[in-house]
Amino acid sequence: MSDDQTFAALRQELDRWRSAGRTARLWLRDDDAVEVTDALEQLLDTTRQATVPLTLAVIPAFTGEALVARLAREDHVLVAVHGWSHENHAGPDEKKQELGSHRHADVVLAQLRNGLDRLRLLHGPKLVPMLVPPWNRISAELVPRLEEQGFEVLSVFGRMRDNSPIRLLNTHVDVVNARGQRGDRPHADLVRELVGELRTRFAGGEDPCARERPAPVDEPIGILTHHLVHGASERAFLARLFEETVDHSAVSWMSATDLVGGLALPQGRVE
Ligand SMILES: [Zn+2]
Known part of the structure; x- marks a missing residue:
């Protein structure tokens, strides 16, 4: 199937939003x-040309001035x-986790605070006080204590739940990873997932076909990428996605700052 046919379902859904006078909020x-x-240069180019705001989740321990100098030239990039x-720190039979319950909570939280302080010192106003847990996993006991460390928002993968002790700005479509697969995800699968997210929001959270929990109507849709492993397939998908959405009047690509600061995010809960 050509990408043109593949993306037809997205066009159709977005046209439905436009006809209803509604706007879908996307973030990257x-x-x-x-x-x-x-x-990274490739991703910066693509997003800058498309005018799509980008939030880069940076690993604090190993980063430094070179990235700071490079990102300083990019107005559309924020750092988390x-x-x-x-x-x-998980065992060989467990899913990978840095922020699990394998170490004392105080040790993990102290490291997270160091990470936040270090990136704030390096990137100044580009820093969003958002924690992105590696592998999108964090022990439930840590979450209520993130605000004490200075975080204002948590970003994981999947639809948000009610009653989170911290605001959530999640991602929902993973361009690189699927169960048992890393890279070269079929574009039709990605489009189907994105359209599914749009449909549940359009319907007010009701989606009889969805196995996942309903999405709060006002939860922004997060697209998740991993630039280090992007190949031709991922680059082509992003280019096409931006082409289809950036100028569509039913879509608003938003920065994490605008989503976190300017608009009230629904309260959610993580497992
Ligand atoms: Zn990671």
Whole structure:
């Protein structure tokens, strides 16, 4: 199937939003930035040309001035805190986690505060006080204590739940990873997932076909990328996605700051 046919379902859904006078809020989060690489340059180019705001989740322990100098030239980029060192502390039979319950909570939280302080010192106003847990996983006991460390928002993967102790700005479509797959995800699958997210919001959270919990109507839709492993397929998907959406009057690509600061986010809960 050509990309044109693949994206027809998205066009159709967005036209429905336009006819109803509604606007879908999208945001883009990219993970694992540390230094300036060709892959990062590519993502910066694509997003700048498309005028799509980008939130880069940066690993505090290993980053430094080179990334600061490079990002200073990009008005459309914000920085979030991607754990501390992105090291796995889980056992060989567990899912990978840096922020799990394998270490004392005080130790983990102290590292997260260091990460936030370090990135704020480096990136100044570009820093959003947002924690992006490595592998999108964080122990439930840590979440109520994130605000004490200076975080204002948490970003993981999946639809938000009610009653979170901290605001959530989540991602919902992972361009690179699927269960058992890393890279080269079929574009039709990605479009289907995005259209699914749009449909549940359009319907006010009701989606009889969805196995996932309903999305709050006003939850922004987060697109998640990992620039370091993007190949031709991911680059083509993003280029096409931006082409289809940036100028569409039913879509608003928003920065994390605008979403966190300017507009009330629904309260959610993580598992
Ligand atoms: Zn990561």
